[in-house]
Amino acid sequence: MDAPVPVRAPLSLHVPEPPQRPGSEIDFSTLAVPPAGTARRPDTDCPAADMTDLAYDLVRVLDDQGHAVGPWDPALSPDTLMRGLRSMMMVRAYDERMQRAQRQGKTSFYMKCTGEEAIAVAQAMAVDRGDMLFPTYRQQGLLIARDWPLVNMMCQVFSNAGDRLKGRQMPVFYSSKEAGFFSISGNLGTQYSQAVGWAMASAIKGDTRIAAAWIGEGATAEGDFHHALTFASVYRAPVILNLVNNHWAISSFHGIAGGERTTFAARGLGYGIPSLRVDGNDFLAVFAATRWAAARARANLGPTLIELFTYRAAAHSTSDDPAKYRPENAGAHWPLGDPIDRLRQHLIALGIWSEARQEDLAREVAEVVQAAGKEAESHGTLDKGPFQSARTMFEDVYKTMPWHLERQRQQAGV
């Protein structure tokens, strides 16, 4: 006699787990990477409903030999390409120097963007200098590509006497209105709806400037992401909504943010927002997609969501040890390569670059960063100072200092 079939099987919970953990072989073989040049390029006025495929495809321009192929090739001038390469190398050298400074106790904390340099650099170059950027802590490349002085950034990391944020913010939480770089918050996702608000304001005032925002795939679970998409869609806000999928949110892989079920770009479709999925390690593809989205926004055609598909090669921050939750050195095996190597290879394939010139550039960049580091340290470091007066702690809380703060400042003896 057959065993009785239970009428109701017990329910069970699915908790996503990454395919590999520490100790296992690194294996990216299940990742579907379409060949470069195959994704179609719709006109910038294409309705969102007619380009839903691009939320699941992957826009790639650089092939494995470093050739630019397909309809998304932005056909940039050698000069622009070289500037891009230099800025990306500057970002990497800057990160290394600041990480070392943290290890030496000169600052409390640092966050690198290793492997993600193409995103901030190409995107900064693809929008106008007057456009307002609403970054996360991993887009230091925006400031560097906009030629914001390294010394200035370093002084903020050191909280020293030259820190324009007066020792208030954690390291890497830069802010520069002049550079069109919105003040970074430690609270994930809040910049996203703010960027849409800025863009709506620009439209209300009949301005020509647009906004761009960045968010990590992990933080897309925050309410602000969804509020931003709703407003951007409803009011057709002139904004580029960038979503950096670097596969890890501290120890949580992208599956915990919903990445097992669909792409992050597809999040835009339900809101009727045109959505592109782009190889984030391909300088040309990132540049082209951003230009496309900017043209759309400037033509009053509204927002674009761009998922930048990449991999966080380094630790989340100096407080993190990725070897505790993923195979060691996983980033080095990322099938989409390294953004700097790929652009260098492209320049060499074009015949306008050589290994020797690359070495010269690396040396030059290292020297620039070293000199900036020395100068920044001459203004002080977190372990030794000098700092600005602790009196500044009481300033800027309100426009004018109320009586109770004035009294507290006196009590503090500063």
Added chain:
Amino acid sequence: MATMTMVQALNAAMDVMLTRSGDVVVLGEDVGYFGGVFRCTDGLQRKHGRSRVFDTPITEAGIMGIAVGMAAYGLRPVAEMQFADYIYPACDQLISEAARLRYRSGGEFTAPVTVRAPYGGGIFGGQTHSQSPEAIFTHVAGLKTVIPSTPYDAKGLLISAIEDDDPVMFFEPKRLYNGPFEGYHDRPVVPWAKHPASAVPDGHYAIPLGKAATVRSGTAVTILAYGTMVHVALAAARDAQVDADIIDLRTLVPVDIEAIETSVRKTGRCVIVHEATRTGGFGSELSALVQEHCFHHLEAPIERVTGWDTPYPHAFEWEYFPGPARIAEALRRVMEE
């Protein structure tokens, strides 16, 4: 009995409760495989399984709403907010929903959720990793608020919080996570294991919510403190050579009014210490309570030593932090009266 850091004690409390009851679940950002950014949930997923201890998407509002739903089913969720600074997105679910579910449903639905959150400064966290938001939650009817100051208390209070039938805000002083704080910021941190007082019993024990502890008996002045500030108050009393009666409140709501009243009636003087900003801080409530209950016994005005009414700075955190010197000064002032 083992000697433990506060992180280990909190871990032990969750372990005990996960083992005792299949209704207890632990959820939060990075709490699963990795064991939390402060390592408080280390090893719990391995031991209790992925449907009992799991990572969540990064959405505090979501975590809180999901925890309310789980509690409505009958579970006892322990939800971690990675930093107390990030509770604000969860506030609607917490303040409008969890706190009032029992009241609005005539007692039919309840939300016995424990919300764990590291709070406070002293780790160079700047304005988004250093806040002490406890007063906001003490203002909300329906929530209980608990803050331990030692590993022993941390374990016993967390067990009580999980067993409690109401939503409990459980703020963990991250300055004390890995070793006691001698009260002085310029001296090295001694591990808890070197302090006999930090011995933590194995297994289950509970410290009742709403009961304060006297951490130093004295007759000259009452110091009311909680969390990290208990240790700073001890240092200040030593420095000022004042025979202080130091009360560690342990629970802010419901607060142990009897302990406060007994002490202030005995000493006639009261200094209140907290790390949070001053205006509208929990010190204001304590000050009002002392005034209401002990007015005729007071020999000096009540003093408050608190953080300044500014956001928490990065470089100047020790100028912000109410250190022993500032408390000692207040002690001398009230003793002069």
